[in-house]
Amino acid sequence: MNKIKVLDTHLTNMIAAGEVVERPAGIIKELVENSIDANATSIEVRIVEGGMGLIEVSDNGEGMSGEDLSQAFERHSTSKIKSVLDLNAISSFGFRGEALPSIASVSHVEAISNDGVEGHRMIIDNGVKKIKERAARNQGTTISVSSLFLKTPARLKHIKNVHYETSIVLDTIQKFAMGNPQISFTLYNEDKVSFRSYGRNDLADVFHRVYGAQVTQDTQLFSAENYDFKIDGIMALPQHNRANRYSIWLYINNRMIRFPKIQKAIVDGYRRHMPTDRYPIVVMNIHVDPQLVDVNVHPSKWEIRLSKDNVLVELIQDCFLSILDKNMRPQRVTFPSPVPVQTDIKEALLGEPMPRFEPLIEEPKKIYVTDYMPDSLPISDFKPREIEPQLESEKIEPLTVLSQMSGCYILAQGDKGLYIIDQHAAMERVRYEYYQNKMLNQNNPTQDFLIPLIIEGRKPIIGRVNEINQILKEFQLELEVFGEDAFVLRSTPLWIEEKVVSEFIHEVLDMFEDERTIREEDLRRNVLATLACHSSVRFNEYMSMDEMTELVRQLRACEQPFNCPHGRPTFITVEHKQLIKEFKR
Structure with missing residues (x-):
């Protein structure tokens, strides 16, 4: 008797659902991608109980005929590709023909669509088609999903609490809105608006609705290109940063993706202006010939393979380094507002403890929603600033040193307010630029070691x-x-200490052994930063008034005085108007 058998269609759809339908947000991603492919300009998403009770995605796209609606729920049925040539140059979001049958195999689905001629309605219950009939609807498509994973309890028990699942859905919709600002998106949670964008093709407007005015006012729109790639998007200045990479949002031809190598390139572009354990807020869309991109890597379509990615990395790093070097400015101290203005999903929503919320699907609780959202916001309130590069003498105003605090900070006064200067970070910046000038002079004298430095085990x-x-x-x-x-x-060279040389040589050799990409600029910055750190004044080291005055003078003369070589701020300011506000003058 033969042991190997061909699996039936329903079982293969359930197997495929294991990869395509991991959680409610995954279903929403697939349905919204179909709406975008249908040229929708308005997409509404409704969820109940984090998507476990109900998911409904409605659009004003092209819609489907009755025959196409039925065919869409058959496995490997798609209108996106027809041949191998199409597969090698995919420009649509969907193409596999697996999402709808996979979703329908593990849930109760109701689909209503109108192609501009007439509307049709279909109901599928866990892979079994129940009803197909005519129905009234404007042109477009609505798909409702309920009873998710009811017959697959193993998958159901891995779903987290309603609060978490809702946050992932919100994050997904915000990513869609940021990557497609020309489309209006609305998310309803328990019949209340949680997020809305207006489809004005204004990236700054969408960014403001995600991150709030405080971050948006310190942002910069960017664009750069070479022969193979064009990049554009919006970036926050380094003083607004996060503890993880969740706020680096990447798109390729408007498709949201995960690409660690490109994330690293962005982080490297910020590194000299930001501490090593912090990450920037960046939204970047990569425009490239579809033939250079392979999106057929995983059914979720998050992962891609990209040709000439090293060329893209270089373009990104050069773009970000150039913008940040020109547009850095002092970091201001801001006092907390009684009403939060920023919706940061990964840090604010997930990070806050929710002691009253039990991790049970059966007991949904309402999460953060916006009861009222105006139809529009004044553009001038949150447009990224057009920042003009400052003259050398204007980067830091003249300062009068007042005193030293705790052997760690220098307090100084200027016309703008109070300056609190990190003495170690400030001297690191001064020494870094001193050593940088030394290194550029290739005629520096050298000295021979009395005992040559031997590096073994290589x-x-x-x-x-x-x-x-x-x-x-x-x-x-x-x-x-x-x-x-x-x-x-x-x-x-005389300007490099022997101890620092040994550490530097080992670091370079480690990179070669690990086959890591070595950028000369990164190596140069690392060794200079190490030199500057070892030769700078330490915390808890007291300085005279003359020493502090001289350090402040040298810091003002630096080309990039706002951050130490490791990215930490050299000083912060408390403006007069902030003090007046706090003291209620």
Whole structure:
């Protein structure tokens, strides 16, 4: 008797649902993508109990005929591609023909669609078509999903609480709105508006509705391109940052994606202006020939493969470094507002403890909603500032040193208000630019070590000594092969300490062993930052008035005085108007 059998259609759809339908937000993603492919300009999403009670997606797109509506729920039925050539240059969001039958196999689905001629209604219960009839509706499509995972309890028990699932849905809709600002999106949670965008094709408007006015006023629209790629979007200045990468939103040809290599390129572009454990807020759309992109990697379509990604990385880093170097400004102290204005899903919504909320699907609770949302907001309130690069002498106004606090901070006064200066970070910046100028002078004197520096245990990369020296020559350093598994360094420039040289050489060799991409600019910045840190005044080290005055003078003379080489702010300001407000003058 044969053991191998062909699985029936319903069972294969349920298996596919394991990859396509992980949680309510995944269903909404698939349905909204279909709406966008149908050229909808307005999309409404309604959820009950985080999507476990009800999901409804309604659009004003092209709609479907009765025959197409029935065919859409058959596996591998799609209008998006017809041949292998189409698969190699996908421009639509959907193309696999798996989402609708997979969703219908694990839930109760009602679909109503009108193609502009007549409307039809279909009901499918866990993969079984129950009803197909004519129905009244304006042109477009509405799909309702209920009783999700009712017959797959193993999947149901892995769904988290209603609060969490709702937050993921909200995050998904906000990502769609940011990537498609020309489309109006509305999310209703328990019949109340949780989010709305207006389809004005204004990215700054959508950004404001997600992050609030405080962040949006410190943003910059950007655009850059080369032969293969064009990037555009909106970026917050470094003083607005997060503890994770969740606020780096990436799109390729308007499709939301996850691409760790590109996220890293963005973070690297911010690194000199932001601490290493913080991450920027960036929305970036990558425009590229579809033939360079493979989106057929996973049924969820989050992952992609991209040709010439190293060219894209270089474009991103150059763009961000250029913008941040020109547009940095002092970090202001802001006092907390009694009413939060920012909707930050991952930090505010998920981060706040909810002691009254039990992780049970059966007991839904209402999460944050907006009871009232105006039809429009004045554009001038939240447009990104057009920032003009400041002259060297205007980056920091003249300051009068007042005193030192706790052996850590210098207090100084200017016309704008009170300046609180981190003495270690400030001196790091001063020393960094000093060493940078030294390094640019390739005629710096060198000295031979009394005892040459030997680096052992490097046999795997001994044969790459010439490649390694190409990186090191900029620092007036050169390695020689020493035996079978070691290098030797015989001299160093006078401006680099021996201890720092050893750490730097090991870091470079580690990168070669790990096959990591080595950017000379990153290496240069790392060694200079290490030098600056070791030679700077420490916390709890008291300074005289003359020393503090001289440090402040040198900081004002720096090209980039606002951050230390590691990205931390060198100072913060408390403006006069803030003090007047707080003291109720």
